[in-house]
Amino acid sequence: MTFDSPMAQTAFAALGHEGRLAVFRLLMRFAPHPVRPSEMVAALDLKANTLSGYLSDLTQAGLIHAKRDGRSLYYEVDLAACEGLVGYLVNDCCRGRPEICPEETRLSHTSPYRVLFLCSGNSARSIMAEAILNAVGHGRFVAFSAGTRPNGAVHPMTLSLLERNGHDTTGLTSKDITTFQTKETPAFDFVFTVCDLAASEDCAPWIGQPLSAHWGLPDPVKATGTEAEKALAFAQTYSQLFHRIKAFAALRLDGLDRLSLQSQIDQISGSERTPS
Numbered sequence: 001m002t003f004d005s006p007m008a009q010t011a012f013a014a015l016g017h018e019g020r021l022a023v024f025r026l027l028m029r030f031a032p033h034p035v036r037p038s039e040m041v042a043a044l045d046l047k048a049n050t051l052s053g054y055l056s057d058l059t060q061a062g063l064i065h066a067k068r069d070g071r072s073l074y075y076e077v078d079l080a081a082c083e084g085l086v087g088y089l090v091n092d093c094c095r096g097r098p099e100i101c102p103e104e105t106r107l108s109h110t111s112p113y114r115v116l117f118l119c120s121g122n123s124a125r126s127i128m129a130e131a132i133l134n135a136v137g138h139g140r141f142v143a144f145s146a147g148t149r150p151n152g153a154v155h156p157m158t159l160s161l162l163e164r165n166g167h168d169t170t171g172l173t174s175k176d177i178t179t180f181q182t183k184e185t186p187a188f189d190f191v192f193t194v195c196d197l198a199a200s201e202d203c204a205p206w207i208g209q210p211l212s213a214h215w216g217l218p219d220p221v222k223a224t225g226t227e228a229e230k231a232l233a234f235a236q237t238y239s240q241l242f243h244r245i246k247a248f249a250a251l252r253l254d255g256l257d258r259l260s261l262q263s264q265i266d267q268i269s270g271s272e273r274t275p276s
Contacts, residue, residue: 003084003085003087003088004088007062007088008085008088008089010060010061010062011061011062011063011081011085013061014057014058014060014061014063015061015063017054017057019046019050019054020054020057020058022044023040023044023046023051023054023055023058024058024063024064024077026040026043026044026200027040027064027075027076027077028077028082029193029199029200029214030076030196030199030214031076031077031079031214031266032076032077032079032266033076033214033216033269034067034074034075034076035074035075035076036072036073036074037051037052037055037073037075039196039200040075043200055075059075062078062081063077063078063081063082063085064076064077064078065078112137112139112140112141112142113140113141113142113189113190113253114141114142114144114186114187114188114189114190115133115141115142115143115144115188115189115190115191115192116143116144116145116146116180116188116190116191116192116210117129117130117133117143117144117145117146117192117193117194118145118146118147118148118177118191118192118193118194118195119145119147119148119193119194119195119197119219120147120148120149120195120197120219121147121149121150121151121174121219121221122145122146122147122150122151122154122174122175122176123147123150123151123153123154123155123158123174123221124154124155124157124158124219124220124221124234124237125194125195125217125219125220125237125241126145126146126147126194126195127145127154127155127158127162127172127174128158128161128162128237128238128241129143129145129192129194129241129245130143130144130145130172131143131162131167131168131169131172132167132238132241132242132245132246133245133248133249135166135167136242136245136246136249137249138249140249140253141249144180144188145175146175146176146177146179146180147174147175147176147177148177148197149197150174150175150176151174152174153174154169154172154173154174155221157220157230157231157234158234159172161231161234161235161238162238165238187206187210188206188210189210189211190210190211190212190213190265191206191210191211191212192212192213192214192215192265193212193213193214193215193216194215194216194217194241195216195217195219196214196216199214199216211258211261211262211265213262213265213266213268213269214269215241215244215268215269216269217237217240217241218233218237220233220234220236220237244268244269247268248265248268251264251265
């Protein structure tokens with residue numbers, strides 16, 4: 001999408017309001033997956049009618065659009081419009097100056113690539129992801145995990161499942177996200193959220209502009225029923241993460257630009273998000 005001056009003014013005006021900007025940023029953290037209004041109300045602590053007004057303004061500005069799935073209404077960012085808006089800002093207003101818009105679009109190579117998995121409690125999903133990538137990455141990756149509201153301990157079923165699948169659980173601990181937000185922390189190449197709550201959190205931008213994606217999965221810790229039914233929930237979560245991470249680890253990273261890589265890591269979780 002190509003932006004002209006009036007279109008850009010409308011878009012910037014829509015984003016110039018604190019509430020509308022918060023909604024847009026939330027949707028961008030979930031992109032390319034859609035989000036229900038009820039989820040936005042809960043995440044941003046907004047009244048439903050207030051959110052409705054913000055969504056209407058952002059839709060009229062061409063930055064987001066609604067989609068219906070059965071009886072459910074979802075909203076998602078219009079990524080083509082966002083690309084056009086950024087292109088207008090850089091190429092028109094800034095005249096494409098290289099000091100403002102670097103020409104380098106490929107992922108900066110580090111050996112190994114540093115990957116962070118985030119969830120809320122950091123006791124199950126993100127811990128599994130950390131262990132899986134360190135096992136299947138064959139030295140190309142070093143994985144870490146953290147929580148936005150860590151439980152302080154890894155769930156016993158997580159450790160038991162990982163050990164049964166041959167993973168080394170030594171050193172796996174529940175950590176706060178702030179552990180990796182210090183000036184001394186090396187930059188990450190990839191940051192993945194694996195739960196909706198973590199994706200809803202408004203975190204500070206990561207140093208080094210890592211590629212990010214939302215791979216949301218239901219929390220097995222919240223599973224109810226017999227011990228066997230709970231164990232099945234953990235096993236299903238592990239299986240889904242294993243297949244996603246194996247696909248990610250197989251990507252050829254050194255020959256793709258950032259746009260192509262972003263598209264591929266978005267596709268790994270599927271085009272539609274399964275509500276949890």
